[in-house]
C-alpha cells in the first residue's frame with residue numbers, strides 16, 4: 307500500500323485521446339481532409355499526395371460510431387474527466403470557409419451529452435495534430451498569418467456552441483513540437499529540410515498569438531472557461547557534472563520551457579530573443595500581438611510527460627536515445643520501453659516541481675503512459691490483457707505525482723494517454739498500445755473492433771475510487 311497521502315478531493319482523474327487517433331469516419335459527416343489523412347505512417351515517412359487505404363486513421367477505433375459504449379467504459383472506471391480533441395476539419399472542412407459544418411458540430415454535441423450523462427467533465431483540445439489539409443497546402447499552415455484569423459473563427463464557433471458546457475480547454479497540443487515536426491504540429495507543408503528558421507519561428511509566433519487570442523475570446527464568450535496551454539515536457543539532465551554539460555542541458559531545456567514562459571508571462575524571454583538573434587531570425591511582431599500576449603495569459607499549464615533526456619557537449623559521450631517526437635542523449639541509468647522511450651517516474655516529480663517553481667500556475671498532466679505490445683488472453687472465460695508492465699509504469703508515475711503534491715505543487719488532474727487503445731501519432735501503429743481498454747484491431751487493419759477490459763482497467767478503477775490509497 308501507498309505512503310502517499312490521499313490525492314485531493316476534486317482531483318481530475320481521467321484519460322486522454324485525440325480525434326484523428328480514435329474517431330475514424332475520416333470522410334463522413336461532411337468532414338474535410340486533415341493533414342493526418344496524408345500521414346499513413348505517422349512521422350516515419352514523408353506525407354503522401356492524397357489519402358491512401360493503408361492509413362489506419364481512416365477507421366481508427368471507430369469512436370465516431372462507438373463513443374457511447376466507450377464513454378460508458380470510462381464511467382465504469384470512475385473517470386472524472388475525459389480529454390479529447392475536436393477535429394478542426396469536421397467543423398471547418400477546408401479551414402477557410404465563412405460558415406461551419408453543422409453535422410460536425412452536432413457530433414460533438416452528442417459526445418458532450420454522453421459525458422454529461424455520466425458526470426464526466428470534458429477536457430477539450432482545440433488543435434491536436436489535425437490541421438485541415440487545405441490550410442497546409444494553400445497557406446503553408448502556421449507560417450502564414452492568415453491562420454490566426456481562421457483559428458479565431460474556429461474557436462469563436464467552439465466557444466459559442468460549447469462554452470456553457472465545457473470548462474477546460476487546451477489551445478494547441480504540444481505546441482513546442484512544431485520546432486521538430488512542422489507538418490504534423492503546424493500544418494507546414496514546406497518540407498522540414500527546406501524550411502527556413504525565419505519561417506519556422508514566425509509560425510511559432512502566429513500560434514502563440516492565436517493561443518492568446520483564444521484566451522481573450524473565451525473571456526468574452528465563455529466566462530467560466532479555464533484556458534490552458536499544452537506543452538511537451540521532456541526534462542533535460544546534464545549527462546555529467548561538467549559545468550558545460552549543465553549549461554548545455556539548460557539551453558536544451560529552455561528550447562521547450564520558452565513556450566510555457568511566453569504563455570504564462572506574456573512576453574518573449576531574453577534567452578529566446580538571443581537564440582533568434584544568433585540564428586539571424588527577425589520576427590514580424592505587431593504592437594497588437596505584443597498586447598495580446600501580455601494581456602491574455604493562461605489559467606493553467608498542461609503537459610505530456612513520457613521521457614526525460616540528457617545533454618552533453620562531449621561528442622564521444624553522445625549516444626542518441628529516443629524521445630517523444632524528438633530524440634536526446636541517452637541516460638545510462640534508465641530502462642526503456644519497447645520503442646526505446648526511457649522510463650523515468652522521478653522525472654515527473656521533477657517536472658511538476660520545476661514548472662510550479664517557475665510559473666506558479668496550476669498544472670495538469672494530460673498525457674503519460676506506456677506504449678507496449680499487448681496479448682489478448684482468456685482468464686476465467688473473459689478475454690483480457692494481463693498488463694502488469696503498464697500497471698507498474700503508471701503506478702510508479704502516480705506515486706511521484708503524490709510526492710509532488712506533498713511538495714506543495716498544485717496538480718489539477720491526471721489523464722493518461724490513450725486510455726483506450728488508439729493509433730500512434732509517431733508510428734501510426736495500433737500495436738503500440740496505451741489503453742486500459744483493448745481494441746481488437748491490428749496493424750494490418752483486421753479485427754472486430756470489439757473492446758475488452760485489460761487488467762489495468764480494474765487497477766485504475768481502484769486507484770480512482772481510493773484517491774490513490776491503493777498505489
Ligand code: BG6
Nearest residue numbers: 324479480630677730731732733
Ligand atoms: C504525444 C501526442 O506526442 O504523445 C499524442 O500528443 C501521441 O498524439 C502521444 O499519441 C504518444 O506518442 P506515440 O507516438 O506513441 O503515439
